[in-house]
Amino acid sequence: MDIASGRFPAYLKSRAPQHRIFLFHGPDDGLVRELARALSISVLGTLDDPFGYIELDIATLLADPARLADEATALSMMGGERVVRVRGATANSKDLIEPLLALDLQASIVVIEAGDIRKDSALVKMIAAAPQGVSVRCELDKASDIDALIREMLGAAKLTASPEIIDYLRDNLGGDRAVSRRELEKLTLYMQGKSGPLSLADVRAVIGDSSAQSIFDIMNATMAGNVRALEKHLNKAFSAGDSPIGMLRFLQNQLKARHKKAAAGSAASRHLAKCLKITMEAEIGCKSTGYPDEAICRRALMRIAIANRQR
Known part of the structure; x- marks a missing residue:
């Protein structure tokens, strides 16, 4: 089942009991976390329940793949449902999640947080098609x-x-x-x-109208492939005197973090490496070519945004 993020709060008021596996994904990391947290609290009332709530990251599950099934089928010592929250999932996490579909999860809810993976990725399609699954796409706020x-x-x-x-x-x-x-x-x-x-x-x-917020807007538009929004936010930032090199370095740090989470050798890993190379070459260009820094930065970010839009 697919549910739009805007409809999810209403869905929570009458959550279908057969839905046991929830996947939150999309470019708005904040909304992914917010909805995953809202679902977890709707089940338990609090996240401060060591018997009913556990968080696992993908790195832990890659080292011990059987742990997810063990946690998802464990019973709460205090009775009631448990919440197993999985953070940092990627498009390559399908094989880790798939064994859950064959399990009886009547005592647990599995909440999965993923990044900006494609709508047609194997993981998204698998969860959306499963009778017990719900996929929630979290787009940037309009x-x-x-x-x-x-x-x-x-x-x-x-x-x-x-x-x-x-x-x-x-x-x-x-x-x-x-x-x-x-x-x-x-x-x-x-x-x-x-x-x-x-x-x-x-x-x-x-x-x-802070540069800190401005840089987040620029990063979000770049990674979401929203060329129109990127143009608007770049104009606003440059008019305010924000540093092009500072923007490039901030984006480099974000790309490095995402590249580290992506599976080695995957299409996502190669794409992020290419985007990182564009930003690094742009920074060198700002320092050495004599061309305007703003023009070099704008061209680099537009190249990345167009590449992300085409994925």
Whole structure:
């Protein structure tokens, strides 16, 4: 079964009992973590339950493949369902997950977090097609998603926002759900104990047009292959005076981290290595060719975004 990320909170209110294996994947890592956590808490009520909750990473399972089945079929000492949360899955994790489909998982829910794997990858298709499986694609937030998050969090804090404030927040929050949620949490904490309505000055004091957020927007657009969004965020960052070399180095670190997680010799590993080479060559070009740094950086990131869009 495939469920859109926007529909998942409603699904949780009446989760089908036959669904025991959940795969969260897509370019929005923050939303992947948020929904996986929401599902886990909906089952247990808390993540501080050593008998009912366990986290495993893919590296652990690669070293001991039988452990996943052992944990998924174990019974909670306190009764009730257990949650087995698997983090860092990739498109190459299918063989590790597949044995679960033959097991009776009535006592456990398996929650799998994967990165930005293709919708037609073997892992996604396997989980979506399984009677006990649910696949949830987590795309980067669109304007309507950001609006809903803003209204949800401000409403919970009993804060009312004018259209002007909503517009400002929409423009200055990024596409990553976890980053946006943290920024809004900072705003609600800032307003605690303050009298009077929420003002644009209050919002600007907490949520500025920061280069830290800008670089996350650029990275997300690049890795998602969203050329239009990348052009917008690059223009915004360069106008603010952000460093092209700083952008390239930040992206290099992100690519290195993803390359390390990808299976050696896989298509994903080769693709990430190629993208990393583009950023490194661009950094050298910025330091040695005499061409404008912004033009070199823009061309490199656009090449990577186009390559990601074509995957």
